[in-house]
Amino acid sequence: MSGAPEGFAGRVTASFDHQAAMRTLGARIVRIAPGAVDIELPWRDDLTQQTGVLHAGIVAAILDSACGYAAMTLMPPDADVVSVEFKVNLLAPARGERVVARAKVKKAGRTLTVCDADAVAISGGEERLVASMTGTMMSVGDRG
Amino acid sequence: MSGAPEGFAGRVTASFDHQAAMRTLGARIVRIAPGAVDIELPWRDDLTQQTGVLHAGIVAAILDSACGYAAMTLMPPDADVVSVEFKVNLLAPARGERVVARAKVKKAGRTLTVCDADAVAISGGEERLVASMTGTMMSVGDRG
């Protein structure tokens, strides 16, 4: 994936730092590359659902942010990104020392960018695929 | 929607109380009926994304829990519910005094139940549609 405008990593980091929800969840960006962003969420008991695994909505939250920022890496410097829609498949119980969402751009367009992302749970150095997302992200005006 | 086994509301409430994530987000169930559950999330600045609206993943979280529990109302007493997959459309910026996710069962099956849900943002008594979900929920064994 080429064509990331200069300064993309700084813009992604700055925008992510304004996502209060990510801070509240304890998530952090661990990789920014042209067309690809990874977000990591260390385990927290207080983000689980009734079966003791990470709540599907929390998994969706880091997948969605990863998709949005993967899309943003390829957008013009003055563009912001919003989610149009996403689809999540829960593939295995999300439990581990941490869960990492890895998004990459599938198709970048002027207005719409489609991203794929996987979420893996990592424990003792082993990782397991727990969820996947396909999301449509939209470039919106300038960030003002 | 008929066919909710006796005691469904108590089972849904008990399970919801075990969703640590819902407590952490500050969400609560505000309606339980056969095939329908509403979950309300009062506004919190610390759950927003970079544009100051509720993070799409947080909206997905309450939509998903509402879908899961709407499905559970129609399941046998010893069944637990997990999400197989869901799809969310973000329709308008999610900002308001509170956001309410309203889920209802579209098709109940022995193993799989499909639910639709809308999320509305409410401010000053007026509500606005901000997102929708279609989700597939699965009945799993006994809750042990």
Added chain:
Amino acid sequence: MSGAPEGFAGRVTASFDHQAAMRTLGARIVRIAPGAVDIELPWRDDLTQQTGVLHAGIVAAILDSACGYAAMTLMPPDADVVSVEFKVNLLAPARGERVVARAKVKKAGRTLTVCDADAVAISGGEERLVASMTGTMMSVGDRG
């Protein structure tokens, strides 16, 4: 749903008549209203899948066309519509004298319009829900 520009039904009909695929399948529009379009497909043995029911992709085809044209009813006269993405849930075996896809606009926007649609199989005057779609439709330039 209001705001359908004058002449919307004629434009929808004209565009549908250019969908060679619909003609090949034998589908026809049976209702056009502001924000809503129904498409009917009489039963054909040669459109089935291996279990003898209508192929899920064929069900998707009429749901998609119905969503696209429901969206078009609310678009400016010079706009054409393309599908950005759609999600289909197969809810019951699609078998009957005919299958009807009924789409309605959920949220109309300047660029993107989100539609919901149900497909029902009808036999002996009774209908049964067999599938549902949520789709994102995009307004594109003038039809030239």
Added chain:
Amino acid sequence: MSGAPEGFAGRVTASFDHQAAMRTLGARIVRIAPGAVDIELPWRDDLTQQTGVLHAGIVAAILDSACGYAAMTLMPPDADVVSVEFKVNLLAPARGERVVARAKVKKAGRTLTVCDADAVAISGGEERLVASMTGTMMSVGDRG
């Protein structure tokens, strides 16, 4: 992807031959491997939508069959497969000498199998990504 029970290719071929819809569309299987199936559709003017590209529903049809049969390669010999749900993103106009849907299993389960698939349009030996699908497939009883 391992674990395809002996004889999987023959079972897939036999089932595909019973999909009257695939024959009507002129689609054929061009690859069967453990966890992966490709289906090819030579160009036909009579399967287009109003803009002259392949109808999105027809693209969905070959993606769906490819996903279903990719899932079936890993299922027990007496299992049949049905689609639970799928999500399609249309990424570029589907026009070419032929369109090929390439599906692979993402996660195989006892009851549910999740597949990803891409559709590419091929012309003059060059291919272009035109659509993608994520689908949930279900193993159902014996084929009797």
